[in-house]
Amino acid sequence: xxxxxFEPDETNQLIYHSIKNLAKDYPFHNDEVWxxxxxxxxxxxxxxxxxxxxxxxxxxxxxxxxxxLYFFPVGEKMFAxxxxxxxxxxxxxxxxxxxxxxxxxxxxxVALLPFDDDYLLVTSKNxxxxxxxxxxxxxxxxxxxxxxxxxxIINRAMLSGHxxxxxxxxxxxxxxxxxxxxxxxxxxxxxGLNNNTVLALYNDxxxxxxxxxxxxxSHIHTRSHFTLFEPADMQIGLVEDILYHQNNLYLATxxxxxxxxxxxxxxxxLPGFDIQSWFIKSFGKQVFVGHNLGTSELKNGREVxxxxxxxxxxxxxxxxxxxxxxxxxxxYTSLYVYTQAPSGDWVFSHRVEGFSDLIKxxxx
Numbered sequence: 382x383x384x385x386x387f388e389p390d391e392t393n394q395l396i397y398h399s400i401k402n403l404a405k406d407y408p409f410h411n412d413e414v415w416x417x418x419x420x421x422x423x424x425x426x427x428x429x430x431x432x433x434x435x436x437x438x439x440x441x442x443x444x445x446x447x448x449x450l451y452f453f454p455v456g457e458k459m460f461a462x463x464x465x466x467x468x469x470x471x472x473x474x475x476x477x478x479x480x481x482x483x484x485x486x487x488x489x490x491v492a493l494l495p496f497d498d499d500y501l502l503v504t505s506k507n508x509x510x511x512x513x514x515x516x517x518x519x520x521x522x523x524x525x526x527x528x529x530x531x532x533x534i535i536n537r538a539m540l541s542g543h544x545x546x547x548x549x550x551x552x553x554x555x556x557x558x559x560x561x562x563x564x565x566x567x568x569x570x571x572x573g574l575n576n577n578t579v580l581a582l583y584n585d586x587x588x589x590x591x592x593x594x595x596x597x598x599s600h601i602h603t604r605s606h607f608t609l610f611e612p613a614d615m616q617i618g619l620v621e622d623i624l625y626h627q628n629n630l631y632l633a634t635x636x637x638x639x640x641x642x643x644x645x646x647x648x649x650x651l652p653g654f655d656i657q658s659w660f661i662k663s664f665g666k667q668v669f670v671g672h673n674l675g676t677s678e679l680k681n682g683r684e685v686x687x688x689x690x691x692x693x694x695x696x697x698x699x700x701x702x703x704x705x706x707x708x709x710x711x712x713y714t715s716l717y718v719y720t721q722a723p724s725g726d727w728v729f730s731h732r733v734e735g736f737s738d739l740i741k742x743x744x745x
Contacts, residue, residue, distance in 0.1 A: 384414040384426045384433060403440035404433055418452045420459045421473050427452060429464075434473075445476055453493040455500065462490045468502075470514075479514065492538035494546065496560075501546065503538045527564035530556045537579055541603060542588040549579025549592060555601070574599055617648055624661045626668055631679075633658040638670055638679070653677075653684030659695050664708060667727055669697055676710060676717070689729045690717050700745040711740035 385399040401409075412428040419425075426433040432443040445463065452471070453460040459471040460479070468490045469476040480490070485504060492503035493512075501522065502512040508531065509522040524530055533553035541547055541557075545565055548556045554569030554577045568574045574594070581593035590601040618636035625631075630641040638654035638661060641647070658672040661679070668679040671694020678685045692712035700709050708719035708727055716733040 382409045382412050384417075400435055400440055403435070404442055405440075407431070407433075407442045416452060418454050418459070420454060420471075423473070425452065443474070450489060451491065453490070455493050455495065460490075460493050479517075480512075480519070484519065491535055494538060494540045501538075501540075503535055503548070505535055522562065524558055524562055524564065526562070527556055527558065527567070529553055529567060530558070530564070537582045539582045539584055539590075541584050541590065543603070545603065547582060547584075547590055549582050551578050553577055555579060555590075555592060557603070568601065621658060622660045622662075624663055624668065626663045627666075631661050631668075633661040633670065638684075640682070651679070651682055651684070654679075659693070660697060662697050664699060664727055665725065669694075669708075669710075669727075671695055671697065671710070671712070676712075687729055689732070695739070695741050696743045698743045698745045709743060709745065711743050713739050716740070 383399060383401055385397060385401065387395040387397050390396050410430075412430055414426045414428050414433070416427045417424060418427070422436070424435045426435065427449055430444070430448055432445070432449060434441045434443065447463045447466040449461050450464045451462045453462070459473070461469050461471045461476060463469060463476065465482070467478040467482055468480040468485065470479050471477075486507050488504045488507045490502055491505050494501045494503070496511055500512045500514070502510040502519065504510070509524065510519040511522050512519050530548060530550075530553070533548075533550040533556070535548050536551045537549040539547050544560055545557045546560070548558070550556070554567065554574045556567050557565040559565055570577050574592075576594040576596045578595035579592050580595065583591040585591065588604055590603055592599045592601065616636070617632060617639050618634035620632050620634050622633040623631070624633075632639045632641070632648065635657045636650070637656060638651045638658050639648040640651055642649060654670065654672070656672050656674060658670055660669075660671040662669050670677050670679055670684070673693050675692060676687045676690035676694035678687065690710065690712070692714045695711045695713065697708055697710040700707055702709075706721065707730070710717040710719065714737050716736050718730045718733060719727045720730040722728050
């Protein structure tokens with residue numbers, strides 16, 4: 382039952398100022414303020430039973446019946462979803478019905494966002510609509526590429542700075558949809574979100590998204606060139622090395638060598654590589670893999686051992702030593718040298734004599 386504002390003092394420390402006592406003749410009873418909205422030069426502090434309006438000097442109270450579930454400031458207008466009732470436009474004092482409860486199939490509007498010259502009206506369970514206030518029309522906006530969103534319960538939505546519609550759900554995490562209706566991404570517990578229940582959304586100055594969850598806060602870097610991928614139906618293990626070679630993505634992990642299939646959006650372990658692998662490197666057309674049992678070449682998707690390199694391969698680098706172009710490999714016990722054959726292929730040359738030690742990484 383407390384609301385007010387913070388203001389910095391002469392030392393720049395934030396000092397809290399309560400304005401609850403300005404609400405005259407209001408019988409407070411568990412009036413927890415849970416949202417604040419600026420509108421027409423005033424601040425509207427919303428609780429489930431009342432709205433406290435602060436103009437900078439005085440507080441007046443509104444007791445709408447039914448009470449307000451959500452306020453939606455859009456541009457210079459304010460809309461509201463009333464509890465178990467209509468969707469309304471709010472003029473600062475009165476609520477004017479815009480869409481009836483029956484039109485919404487007994488559902489709630491949870492967000493109202495700009496969409497070209499109209500609005501995108503977001504309901505909790507009954508989908509998305511392009512809404513024109515001038516002609517009072519609601520046209521369903523179908524998202525054919527996101528069937529999971531159609532099954533989700535939407536709780537919050539926002540329009541990000543680079544024109545992504547972001548939807549926070551109560552049961553399926555976060556979805557981002559472009560203005561063309563195509564899904565851009567879906568983040569949930571299976572690929573990095575701490576919880577599937579989204580309670581609030583915020584877009585910061587760098588256009589990242591902050592999601593208040595049921596058990597904490599998640600920060601989504603929407604402009605990052607990186608995405609999180611974690612196979613849902615398999616454990617690929619601890620990734621030791623990554624190689625992109627001839628339009629194929631390979632991972633060296635403690636469980637083996639995996640190739641990513643773009644078509645199936647999943648990883649597949651390569652035959653013969655079901656062992657702790659330390660590196661996967663390419664030199665020209667050749668791909669070398671260091672693993673627990675030594676070193677192998679990857680040829681046509683299969684493992685071809687290098688018989689002389691029998692100690693676990695740890696790292697391999699190309700170098701010019703004494704004017705000669707070589708590959709130098711470190712292992713559990715030895716250093717190996719590879720040279721180029723007349724064909725241009727790299728072939729095993731010899732083991733460096735007089736050296737025996739584990740070297741995990743090489744820098745040349």
